[in-house]
Amino acid sequence: MDQADLPHARRAVVLVLGGSGFIGRHAVTALLVRGAQVIIGSRQPGRIDRKLPEGALTCLRRQARLEELQTPDDWAAALEGVDAVVNCVGILRQRGRETYQRVHHHAPAALAEACRQRQLRLIHVSALGLNHPARSRFLRSKVDGEAALRASGADWRIVRPSLLDGDGGYGALWIRRVAHWPIQLLPADAVGQIAALDVGELGEALAHLALRIETTTPDDRDREFDLGGPDQRTLSDYIAAIRRLHHDKPARCLRVPSLLARLGSHVCDLLHWTPFSFGHWELLRHDNCPQRNRLPELLGRAPRAIGAAPAGSGMAATPSIHGDHEVAVMPAPMGE
Numbered sequence: 531m532d533q534a535d536l537p538h539a540r541r542a543v544v545l546v547l548g549g550s551g552f553i554g555r556h557a558v559t560a561l562l563v564r565g566a567q568v569i570i571g572s573r574q575p576g577r578i579d580r581k582l583p584e585g586a587l588t589c590l591r592r593q594a595r596l597e598e599l600q601t602p603d604d605w606a607a608a609l610e611g612v613d614a615v616v617n618c619v620g621i622l623r624q625r626g627r628e629t630y631q632r633v634h635h636h637a638p639a640a641l642a643e644a645c646r647q648r649q650l651r652l653i654h655v656s657a658l659g660l661n662h663p664a665r666s667r668f669l670r671s672k673v674d675g676e677a678a679l680r681a682s683g684a685d686w687r688i689v690r691p692s693l694l695d696g697d698g699g700y701g702a703l704w705i706r707r708v709a710h711w712p713i714q715l716l717p718a719d720a721v722g723q724i725a726a727l728d729v730g731e732l733g734e735a736l737a738h739l740a741l742r743i744e745t746t747t748p749d750d751r752d753r754e755f756d757l758g759g760p761d762q763r764t765l766s767d768y769i770a771a772i773r774r775l776h777h778d779k780p781a782r783c784l785r786v787p788s789l790l791a792r793l794g795s796h797v798c799d800l801l802h803w804t805p806f807s808f809g810h811w812e813l814l815r816h817d818n819c820p821q822r823n824r825l826p827e828l829l830g831r832a833p834r835a836i837g838a839a840p841a842g843s844g845m846a847a848t849p850s851i852h853g854d855h856e857v858a859v860m861p862a863p864m865g866e
């Protein structure tokens with residue numbers, strides 16, 4: 531179904547929180563490709579031009595600082611005229627009032643209640659690997675955020691991607707960088723498997739979820755989407771696969787003993803040195819793969835393999851087709 535089939539409909543308006551970030555930019559692009567009207571939420575909407583894809587420069591922007599949006603009423607201005615929200619906000623480090631709990635838990639909880647009141651769909655990006663007991667405050671705040679959505683009564687979806695690959699991501703850049711090093715240091719207990727996926731495909735999946743018209747209310751279990759690429763491997767095997775795209779000779783991998791790696795992660799947290807953190811150290815010790823990978827279902831095709839395609843092949847450029855389920859338009863009466 532497309533816009534032409536719905537003469538009395540208007541374009542869906544989707545607010546993408548964190549729309550200038552690694553994931554958010556791809557969600558914005560995929561929504562625009564599908565004909566949605568996108569509003570980008572940012573802490574500093576006037577200073578994100580260089581981070582946005584070209585097609586998104588003319589999108590409306592709204593200031594949204596999650597640490598200040600702690601009650602449903604606080605969200606009123608940000609949600610004005612909006613049909614759906616995609617929340618791609620996340621912090622790796624706490625700074626002043628920007629705490630994990632405020633950004634990952636309390637603000638999404640308030641947003642979910644505000645969306646419930648207005649009957650807006652809310653797509654919330656979380657992370658895989660949260661089902662293991664975690665001590666990291668970063669991970670616990672993500673768990674709390676998910677729980678708040680489930681309890682909200684809103685039209686929520688939770689999306690949990692595995693590790694992402696793509697241009698412009700801080701973590702993805704580091705992994706690509708490390709893959710070039712002839713000697714690599716990795717935590718000895720980074721034994722968990724990951725199912726890396728393409729960030730562009732995650733953007734497509736998020737756009738599909740935001741725009742999909744549901745004929746029935748899905749069960750709670752069906753509102754949660756664990757997403758991954760086709761291959762499951764440990765971090766070292768993943769880095770080795772990326773390396774093989776550019777080098778014939780494998781790197782020498784030195785294993786950092788668990789205690790030392792954990793200590794290193796705390797030092798990184800103290801110095802605010804990303805990409806490593808205590809949360810990462812905890813995540814790497816367990817599998818970070820979807821038990822039920824729903825990415826093919828959302829894309830309508832098999833996901834792209836990461837580290838297997840010839841170098842320079844780029845990411846999938848063709849948006850998936852979900853003709854009879856997804857429209858970037860809203861029936862006229864909705865929200866008006």
Ligand SMILES: NC(=O)c1ccc[n+]([C@@H]2O[C@H](COP(=O)([O-])OP(=O)(O)OC[C@H]3O[C@@H](n4cnc5c(N)ncnc54)[C@H](OP(=O)(O)O)[C@@H]3O)[C@@H](O)[C@H]2O)c1
Pocket residue numbers: 547548549550551552553554571572573574578594595596597618619620621628633655656657658690691692693694695699700701
């Ligand atoms: N990257 C991965 O491999 C990966 C994998 C799984 C899950 N995730 C999760 O996905 C989420 C986003 O990841 P990402 O890689 O896209 O991160 P990112 O590139 O750092 O983007 C995060 C975005 O959040 C916004 N933001 C940060 N603090 C905010 C605040 N206090 N209020 C409002 N907006 C704020 C920033 O927008 P402004 O600077 O414009 O305000 C930024 O664009 C995180 O929760 C992360 O844990 C990431």
